[in-house]
Amino acid sequence: MKFTDGLWRRPVGETFLGGVEVVDVLHQSNDELEYIVSPKHIGNRGDTLNSALLTVNVTSPVENVIKVVLSHHQGQVHHGPDFELFPDGAPAKPASKVTRTDKKLNFTSGHLSLDINTEPWSYGLEFSEAGKALCAVEKKGQATVDLPYHLTTTSQSSLSCLSTLHDALPVLDHASSAQRTSGGWVRYMLNEFTLGVGETIYGLGERFGPLIKNGQRVGMWNADGGTSSEQAYKNIPFYLSSKGYGLFVNHPEEVEFEVGREKCSKIGVSVRGETLEYYVIGGGSMKAALMNYAKLTGLPTLPPAWTFGLYLSTSFTTSYDQNTVSSFLQGMKDRDCPVRVFHLDCFWMRQFDWCSFTWDPEAFPDPKKYLADIKKEYNVKVCAWINPYISQRGAIFKEGVEKGYFIKRLNGNVWQWDEWQAGMAIVDFTNPAAWKWYAGLVTELLKTGVDTIKTDFGERIPHLHVKYHDGSDPWKMHNYYAFLYNKCVFETIQAVMGADEAALFARSATVGGQRFPVHWGGDCESTFEAMAETLRGGLSLASSGFGFWSHDIGGFEGHPPEEIFCRWVGMGLFSSHSRLHGSGSYRVPWNYGEEAVKTTAKMVKAKLRLMPYIFAQAIKASTTGLPVMRPMILEFPDDPTSATLDKQYMFGDSLLVAPVFHASTAQFYLPAGTWTDFWDTSSSPSTITGPKWVTLENYPLTSIPVFVKENSVLLLGPEDVVIPDYEYANVQLEVRTYQLSSEEVTVDVPVGKGTKFAGQVVVKKDGSFQGKGKSFDLVAAKA
Structure with missing residues (x-):
């Protein structure tokens, strides 16, 4: 959501209350820190009147992760749902620590540290890891904002869904119908993070625009809009920074991210209501932050x-x-x-x-x-x-209505419409x-x-004038x-x-x-x-x-x-x-x-x-949360060119894949190192030394550029295999080596069912190999 008119001005009618100084510490222990922030300087007793306060709670659920909850009015009734956190098991209690001086508070979890400036007129937050600055929240960077209702209806991604049959957006409970039609207002909680020079942002779910999110406004609102717009089927309020940290906003509802767009040097995160909860996730690298995020929200299950x-x-x-x-x-x-x-x-x-x-x-x-x-x-x-939509003609529709299995309108009727399927209702999974x-x-x-x-x-899924079974x-x-x-x-x-x-x-x-x-x-x-x-x-x-x-x-x-x-x-x-x-x-x-x-x-x-x-x-x-298909920046974070690459990827640890988006010309980038053409099975396969941009004219339709990273070993199954789920440990495996520099490289051989490995193949620098933990049928690559 955009809360500014240029750098200094505010939209007419907006009420912006941003924190400027810490006025009290409510609770302090090594496990938790809670304090209150005022949107104005408190110089005397009179300054305590007619003013809002923001309460900030800081904890750490797991090492190298800091949770921040920013709240305004705390008397609100909480209605779910809530994301399921730590579904793979509760983590060990982190050894967090809180220290206090005259000028700041410090909260540390593992190598991740949060400094809170407590000097008058100087409130701010600084996140760092092992001495390296990650991001900060400057004075007035945490705020509660009331916007006139008409200003909220022009930029919301949610308008793209169901807007043809429903009125606009929800406002605060105390905004009457008259206020909604005559103006009214909507409350947001806002947190602005600094965006550094050269810092690039990734993630926020499945997004079809530029891979780098800098300069974009991204709203978290699932919509069926194809792959050619800002709408997305999978909205995830989590981003990765090239500085090696992640940010997860723990809100199932619409969260809006202004990534260097409203303010070029800031990432604005806003949500409607009285509370904003987020996790700054460290670990020392983009990969580590992604793995810590997986600990928080769940590891991908292994498909068969x-x-x-x-x-x-x-x-x-x-x-x-x-x-x-x-x-x-x-x-x-x-x-x-x-x-x-x-x-x-x-x-x-x-x-x-x-x-x-x-x-x-x-x-x-x-x-x-x-x-x-x-x-x-x-x-x-x-x-x-x-799908979860049950058409009125369907044989099971009547049963669903009679037993109350569908989402309902506020008047108790089943919610129905005629898009997709005539008279369809939607299963209420609550x-x-x-x-x-x-x-x-x-x-x-x-x-x-x-x-x-x-x-x-x-x-x-309708979101207005409907009710769910569990409230x-x-x-x-x-x-x-x-x-x-x-x-x-x-x-x-x-x-x-x-x-x-x-x-x-x-x-x-x-x-x-x-x-x-x-x-x-x-x-x-x-x-x-x-x-x-x-x-x-x-x-x-x-x-x-x-x-x-x-x-x-x-x-x-x-x-x-x-x-x-x-x-x-x-x-x-x-x-x-x-x-x-x-x-x-x-x-x-x-x-x-x-x-x-x-x-x-x-x-x-x-x-x-x-x-x-x-x-x-x-x-x-x-087991780690690292995806099979990886953006180049994830694998090569220190290569500046990798930051912008969105037409190629790493396929696991060793394979670089560069799809061709042209009838005849292939173009791709190879980072530093020696890369071997996967398709060249000759005794002296073609290699290219990077970093280098490569252009291949008249590239055959029957191929795709696939290159193997140096110091890699690939184990290939038999040439006559016709299914993917064969017993990898009980067939003849072809051992292919690529520019080995280590004295030996060890490759795990999966069983092929579940996460177990049958054993390992150990390959020496001279190209010799043998099984470890099991006797494998191994053969050298054919020249």
Whole structure:
């Protein structure tokens, strides 16, 4: 939210009360510090009258993390929901410490330190780590702000959702209907952090604009708006700074970030209401801060190995009866493009019937038998599309109404509208009975032979004039709904299929959604521009704590020409998860030409052979919080060029992937070191020494630039492998070495199920190798 008119002025009618001095310390111990701040200098007793006070509470939930709660009026009734913190277990109590002098208070947790200036007219905060300045809050940088209501309706991201059927934004409880229409006002809590020279900001969820968030206003409001605007399906109020720290704002409702936009040297964070709570997260580096954020909000769950294979979808509005489905699978098999997961989109149910969980009897007269047949014939898992919207025509709608399973209006009626599905209602997951009911529907679907679920939608959630079963604040529930929806389905799959077999293909998310992988990028067009937007969204999401990510290869909307399909296939198979999916046209490669078939076969084979490496990186993501696909800045924080790179990424620790966004020209950057072309398997493979920009003209459609970092060892599975979930420790592994500089390099070999490793392969500098902990079938790379 913008609270200024230029540098000095305030909008007409705004009341801004920013803290200028500490007037009292309410509580001080090594575990907690609480003090009050005045928006004016208190020089005499009269100055204590007719003035607001801000209360600031400082604690540390885990080492190298400092929590700050800024509050104004504290008599407010708290309505959930709240993000689930530390879901993987309570952390050890940090050894925090509070000290006090005449001029400042200091709160320290691990290496992270907060200095609070207590001199008159000089209030401010300074965060530092091991002596290195991170960020600061200057005088008046913490404030309560009342804005005239009309000023809040012109810039809010939330207006993009449901604005056609609902009035504008909520105001304070004491603002009457008359005030709302005649003006009224809305209260915000504001915290401004300094933004240093050259400092760059990343994350804030899946965002399709520039990877660097500097200069942007970013509102946390889930919306179904495709991949070409400021709207996003996955809004995460957490950012990473190139200075090596993170900031998490612990509010499920809309939080707004002004990143060097309202004020060029500040990051403004604002939220409606009387309280603002945030965590400054240290650790010594961007990677460490991201891992500490994962401790706070939850580690990504490890998806089963079979999910890393190729997904093939029926697409959306196409026809897909049993014969069509079988022809796709046979065609992919005949062309050496093995499919591991077959996805049935919306029309496995009848039209107007979504989401009834009832198979269309005309297209699939015996779904249980049919799914068993295709599994046996083509060795595929089956994914089925669902969403939390229940159409009025659906067979289960009446039951949901009678038993109170849907979100309601304030007058007690079921909330309904006609967008997407006629007369649709929305499941109220705050109702335990509705949760159990919906989980039962998913269970029955799984029993027909479905293995995994695509949880579509979850963004179009009403937030005005509605009520939830448990009394949750609808404003907070708008984003949080995605968490409950995906959690319900994910836990149901775990219960039915087993803990190591659960996976989703989800579109919407909020904080904690990384616990229920996999997420895909949403509706993109079939253009190079949309391909680049999609990648920016994925890298931004990776900077927000999500370990696994996918997208619609070839684009969702439109029919891509061969060059776009081929280029996108390369990026798609060198993503953690890979899906061919479209809207009105099938994404089988032979629809796009012979080069498309060759490219798909080549990329699928490469990914399958790389699975020992990829799955080891997936385990790392699930145990540390580091994503499989990483922005270059995360891996090379000291390389200034890496700060702006948003068209390439690291695929785990060792592989650099540079998708091609042109029919013939490839351009990418290699950081310092020696990089080896992954595709060159000759005895003297091509290498490039960085740092260097590289331009390759007439780059073949059947390839994608993939380079291996020096001092790396890759273990590749057999050439004839056709599934991703083979036993990595019990097949012949090809050992490839790349510019070894260490005396020995040790590579973990995953079992392929769960997070266990079967043993290690130790490679000496001279190229010799042997197994450790297990005898592996190893072979040197072929010249």
